[in-house]
Amino acid sequence: MSRHKDSLGWKIGRAVLFLPLLLLLLPVIFLYAVFYWMYRITLYLLIWLLWLRNGKDVLFVYSDSPIWQGYLKDQILPLVRERAVVLNWSERKTWQKWSLPVRVFHAYAGRRDFNPMVLLFRPFPRAKSFRFFSAFREWKHGKIEAVEQLRDELARQL
Numbered sequence: 001m002s003r004h005k006d007s008l009g010w011k012i013g014r015a016v017l018f019l020p021l022l023l024l025l026l027p028v029i030f031l032y033a034v035f036y037w038m039y040r041i042t043l044y045l046l047i048w049l050l051w052l053r054n055g056k057d058v059l060f061v062y063s064d065s066p067i068w069q070g071y072l073k074d075q076i077l078p079l080v081r082e083r084a085v086v087l088n089w090s091e092r093k094t095w096q097k098w099s100l101p102v103r104v105f106h107a108y109a110g111r112r113d114f115n116p117m118v119l120l121f122r123p124f125p126r127a128k129s130f131r132f133f134s135a136f137r138e139w140k141h142g143k144i145e146a147v148e149q150l151r152d153e154l155a156r157q158l
């Protein structure tokens with residue numbers, strides 16, 4: 001009688017072998033989740049205290065791309081200029097790593113489609129993001145509807 005790797009004994013053996021590893025990892029995962037949410041909540045509180053009280057409820061991220069630079073400066077920046085904290089992605093090498101705008105960008109922008117982007121912060125609902133990257137990809141091929149829809153939705157939300 002040959003032993004199968006899928007037998008009950010094999011499964012129990014694997015579970016017993018990996019149980020100590022799992023028990024060691026669970027507290028680490030739990031602590032990471034707690035610190036992650038505490039960090040995000042702290043940032044949001046700082047946004048409330050330092051930005052919203054001073055009339056700033058927008059983080060505007062853009063770059064010097066010839067594809068969208070003119071449109072953003074003519075159509076989006078006038079909508080948010082008075083209420084925006086602005087980050088230029090093309091100048092990210094000069095950003096102060098621990099400044100509030102940079103920390104907010106890293107915490108809320110995500111890892112894709114973050115440039116160009118408008119993050120709109122309100123006191124209680126979650127931050128609303130307007131990600132223009134995909135819309136400008138269509139713009140590059142002559143389809144302007146997606147960019148205009150995002151702009152119109154942004155104007156309504158403001």
